[in-house]
Amino acid sequence: MSTICPYCGVGCKLKIKDNKIFPDNYITNKGMMCVKGATLLDTIDSGRILHPLQDMKEISWSKATEIISTKFRKFYKKDKNSLGIYIGAQIPTEDQYLAVKLGKGYIGTPNFDSNVRLCMASAAYALKYSFGDPSPTASYDEIERAETFFLVGVNPASSFPVLWNRIISSRKRNGGKIIVIDPILTDTASQADIYIKIKPGRDIILLIAVYIKSYAWKVFK
Template sequence: MTETRSTCPYCGLGCGVIIESKGKQITGVRGDPDHPANFGRLCSKGATLHLTASAAITAQARLLQPLQRLHRGGATQAISWNSALNLAAERFASTIAQHGPDAVGFYISGQLLTEDYYVFNKLAKGLIGTNNVDSNSRLCMSSAVAGYKQTLGMDAPPTCYDDVAHAGTIFIVGANPAYAHPVLFRRIEEARQANPNLKLIVADPRRTDSADVADLYLPILPGTDV
């Protein structure tokens, strides 16, 4: 059996995992006790991560080559990568020729690197001539960016996990880490046990699991949290 250290791909907590594999098949995943993000802890999704790599699942979910559907509702047929790329380029070119560059757009992943965003923007704005480039990074993080800059002065949370143990007050706004980030919430629970004076404040339209254990719950009106 081979063991490989890696990072859980799910939420942004960045938990370290140790992947157990036999040949090309992943057989198990456990938390990395030496990783500073989680110290071996995993949530239910992380602990069952290896199940998504089972042969039965990957055979159904992983696409190994391009598929083309000749007409809506019809069966797909395998084509080569060159054919798929040529088809995409031809469709883009014909649409632009008929309707102009603003008839096409790019909606790209929030998981791309900065360099990848640069390439897509150069392709859209520099080559095609359209500003129609968007991603879930803007839709998901625009309110967070505004909040960070107004309250903390920068477009990033200028903290680290170790700060939880030294905090006097923790203010959670529109998030439910007790449910969504349980590994991080364990840190908050431990910090409260070590420091009974630590106050936890939660602002959320819904009374979440995090709000249930807060010292102060602020039930803001639905629709006013965005």
């Protein structure tokens, strides 16, 4: 069976056979796998809650559904706008669609949100404002050709290990440089060719200075 690792945003493809996990040769992970994906089955099987709990006591799914629907009806009769639904970014797209249908379509509450708004919405707005499109401007293939990596406030060595391995391989192959801007000496910063430690909140000032100098020196034509 093939699946996609649910942990980070890299989207590594994995194979499961005989209750063991193996990396698949996919466009994102190129046959690589980090410790998060390798221990996925152990994580799922270790202390996972398999049934609904009320006051830390196991109850049936029908009982849990009844409790939730009763709570929903109570607030709906009072004011449907008092209901809100908040979901995570790691659930499948189909589940997100159903959650939206439940909240906005069936219940009728406009209060629907996700951590995607806090995580990606600001970047999407900046991309659309700068380039006219909210889509990311780089692809995995471009990592293989890159000669310079400019990382600001991110720690892919810990957060995206497979992606970080591809960056390290690209640096070695292309003779490139990794520049890291971060207040903290992270795992990524410790492996950088150039590490600039700034005070928290000063990244905008630094980036504006880089832009002004780049414009003056006509770095980007």
